[in-house]
Amino acid sequence: xxxxxxxxxxxxxxxxxxxxxxxxxxxxxxxxxxxxxxxxxxxxxxxxxxxxxxxxxxxxxxxxxxxxxxxxxxxxxxxxxxxxxxxxxxxxxxxxxxxxxxxxxxxxxxxxxxxxxxxxxxxxxxxxxxxxxxxxxxxxxxxxxxxxxxxxxxxxxxxxxxxxxxxxxxxxxxxxxxxxxxxxxxxxxxxxxxxxxxxxxxxxxxxxxxxxxxxxxxxxxxxxxxxxxxxxxxxxxxxxxxxxxxxxxxxxxxxxxxxxxxxxxxxxxx
Amino acid sequence: xxxxxxxxxxxxxxxxxxxxxxxxxxxxxxxxxxxxxxxxxxxxxxxxxxxxxxxxxxxxxxxxxxxxxxxxxxxxxxxxxxxxxxxxxxxxxxxxxxxxxxxxxxxxxxxxxxxxxxxxxxxxxxxxxxxxxxxxxxxxxxxxxxxxxxxxxxxxxxxxxxxxxxxxxxxxxxxxxxxxxxxxxxxxxxxxxxxxxxxxxxxxxxxxxxxxxxxxxxxxxxxxxxxxxxxxxxxxxxxxxxxxxxxxxxxxxxxxxxxxxxxxxxxxxxxxxxxxxxxxxxxxxxxxxxxxxxxxxxxxxxxxxxxxxxxxxxxxxxxxxxxxxxxxxxxxxxxxxxxxxxxxxxxxxxxxxxxxxx
Ligand SMILES: Nc1ncnc2c1ncn2[C@@H]1O[C@H](COP(=O)(O)OP(=O)(O)OP(=O)(O)O)[C@@H](O)[C@H]1O
Ligand SMILES: [Mg+2]
Numbered sequence: 001x002x003x004x005x006x007x008x009x010x011x012x013x014x015x016x017x018x019x020x021x022x023x024x025x026x027x028x029x030x031x032x033x034x035x036x037x038x039x040x041x042x043x044x045x046x047x048x049x050x051x052x053x054x055x056x057x058x059x060x061x062x063x064x065x066x067x068x069x070x071x072x073x074x075x076x077x078x079x080x081x082x083x084x085x086x087x088x089x090x091x092x093x094x095x096x097x098x099x100x101x102x103x104x105x106x107x108x109x110x111x112x113x114x115x116x117x118x119x120x121x122x123x124x125x126x127x128x129x130x131x132x133x134x135x136x137x138x139x140x141x142x143x144x145x146x147x148x149x150x151x152x153x154x155x156x157x158x159x160x161x162x163x164x165x166x167x168x169x170x171x172x173x174x175x176x177x178x179x180x181x182x183x184x185x186x187x188x189x190x191x192x193x194x195x196x197x198x199x200x201x202x203x204x205x206x207x208x209x210x211x212x213x214x215x216x217x218x219x220x221x222x223x224x225x226x227x228x229x230x231x232x233x234x235x236x237x238x239x240x241x242x243x244x245x246x247x248x249x250x251x252x253x254x255x256x257x258x259x260x261x262x263x264x265x266x267x268x269x270x
Numbered sequence: 271x272x273x274x275x276x277x278x279x280x281x282x283x284x285x286x287x288x289x290x291x292x293x294x295x296x297x298x299x300x301x302x303x304x305x306x307x308x309x310x311x312x313x314x315x316x317x318x319x320x321x322x323x324x325x326x327x328x329x330x331x332x333x334x335x336x337x338x339x340x341x342x343x344x345x346x347x348x349x350x351x352x353x354x355x356x357x358x359x360x361x362x363x364x365x366x367x368x369x370x371x372x373x374x375x376x377x378x379x380x381x382x383x384x385x386x387x388x389x390x391x392x393x394x395x396x397x398x399x400x401x402x403x404x405x406x407x408x409x410x411x412x413x414x415x416x417x418x419x420x421x422x423x424x425x426x427x428x429x430x431x432x433x434x435x436x437x438x439x440x441x442x443x444x445x446x447x448x449x450x451x452x453x454x455x456x457x458x459x460x461x462x463x464x465x466x467x468x469x470x471x472x473x474x475x476x477x478x479x480x481x482x483x484x485x486x487x488x489x490x491x492x493x494x495x496x497x498x499x500x501x502x503x504x505x506x507x508x509x510x511x512x513x514x515x516x517x518x519x520x521x522x523x524x525x526x527x528x529x530x531x532x533x534x535x536x537x538x539x540x541x542x543x544x545x546x547x548x549x550x551x552x553x554x555x556x557x558x559x560x561x562x563x564x565x566x567x568x569x570x571x572x573x574x575x576x577x578x579x580x581x582x583x584x585x586x587x588x589x590x591x592x593x594x595x596x597x598x599x600x601x602x603x604x605x606x607x608x609x610x611x612x613x614x615x616x617x618x619x620x621x622x623x624x625x626x627x628x
Contacts, residue, residue: 169369
């Protein structure tokens with residue numbers, strides 16, 4: 001009993017420490033200009049105002065950047081799943097020449113930091129004429145090695161006999177992937193989708209490099225540009241931060257029940 | 271329905287030879303059991319018949335068709351795996367219906383087939399459950415149901431009972447026999463459990479190291495095993511094997527020097543040749559006779575009605591099974607006679623030495 005309480009209290013404390021800055025971010029976004037810079041900083045706005053949001057969406061057209069971000073992240077997620085899930089499955093379960101060698105090569109490439117690849121990738125895309133386009137912004141997400149790795153590890157736990165049973169039942173490789181493997185992989189697919197969506201949503205470096213046209217900016221890039229003009233304007237920046245954080249937070253909570261619950265329960269002995 | 275013919279099947283995984291020249295004929299409607307120790311190639315053989323493994327050489331025919339090069343779904347077979355291999359995200363009903371759905375069968379046809387199979391296996395009440403909500407025995411039935419729904423020409427079972435507890439295994443054994451009587455489908459059944467083999471089979475094929483050791487009716491294999499391996503593999507408790515040498519007078523001399531009378535042999539080995547005397551536990555006669563051997567009870571396993579006695583004496587350790595009236599105890603001396611007609615003789619290589627009337 002004592003221990004349960006200790007654990008609960010500890011968890012509550014950690015949660016509080018984690019959520020406190022987020023809550024303050026929301027609070028500040030409703031403050032009047034300059035209010036948050038006072039000392040000591042106030043916890044709640046004296047006179048809550050929507051002025052910051054009005055300015056953000058009105059004067060600075062944040063709606064367009066929000067839409068841009070949504071578009072890029074949704075496409076990145078969709079494309080990433082389209083490529084990594086079948087690839088991960090193939091690496092785990094299909095027999096073909098050079099499978100293991102290729103996979104080892106991919107895993108080895110995982111240790112190379114993404115930043116190192118940025119310049120060559122940029123030059124490559126420039127040669128292909130994809131600079132300053134969403135196609136260019138999406139390329140790094142297409143076939144993430146980490147995603148392939150994740151899906152493969154999960155597929156390894158699918159018993160071969162289950163796939164063989166489906167083969168005997170007359171299912172072709174496509175039907176097996178669609179009707180047996182994908183449903184079984186749902187938790188890991190949701191997890192991966194969330195992961196890609198979050199990373200591409202929060203990504204700053206690559207869109208900054210590849211997108212030159214203001215009108216194509218994603219939220220983080222646009223906010224950064226904005227903050228250069230408004231270094232003092234904490235309240236406005238916090239409103240921008242809220243707009244950036246809120247969608248992914250909602251997504252995360254909405255999908256909570258999907259990821260990583262018992263996926264193969266009951267297929268085989270046990 | 272159809273018969274099955276496996277002709278000179280060989281299978282190599284890289285350097286290791288797993289099947290060596292295996293030929294098996296299973297008649298239409300027959301229940302054939304492949305039995306052998308772990309790693310002898312039973313599963314590999316079954317998977318080759320299913321089309322899940324390609325033979326290195328040899329041919330497989332089911333009914334009138336040579337299926338050696340056909341994919342699994344076109345061989346007219348259904349297989350039940352040791353692990354059941356149910357689809358975890360589908361209900362029992364959908365698990366059984368899966369094959370027909372792939373084949374784009376009509377709704378009514380699917381429903382009729384699934385309900386018929388469910389009725390045979392008495393799992394009508396479980397059809398809405400997913401595998402995770404089923405017990406081991408129930409999963410087993412669903413897996414069998416999935417096989418029945420396909421209406422195959424040939425059933426393939428790979429150790430279907432080995433994951434069940436002893437009690438359930440016994441009951442399912444009866445159900446397999448009953449199921450085979452109901453459906454009459456040709457069946458190839460793999461197990462390492464000789465009791466399943468003895469009770470279920472019309473024909474037993476004993477496999478050892480990828481080679482067929484002996485094939486035939488259970489009764490024949492039990493009564494006249496071709497090799498010491500088969501003799502000891504079938505039957506519990508195991509047949510006793512006593513090393514001996516041939517004597518001048520045509521009898522066999524045990525290691526302790528005692529002589530044992532043998533049945534008349536078709537081709538008696540020369541004096542001095544090493545042989546092995548085999549005797550089944552139920553064939554050992556206890557009681558004083560002229561040439562009884564002096565044994566003592568080293569250990570008695572009392573099973574209630576029956577007792578298994580492990581006897582020590584001239585030439586080695588002997589297992590014998592008797593009706594237990596409580597009169598024999600550990601440490602007692604018992605005179606033992608080995609009736610010549612019940613003796614099995616094997617040469618130094620473990621081959622059966624036939625008696626004149628075989
Ligand atoms: N894919 C494979 N690659 C290499 N060797 C294999 C492969 N599959 C099976 N073997 C080998 O072939 C031999 C026979 O295997 P198999 O699974 O047929 O045995 P089994 O008789 O079914 O044994 P058990 O009773 O343990 O199931 C084993 O020695 C095994 O290691
Ligand atoms: Mg096996």
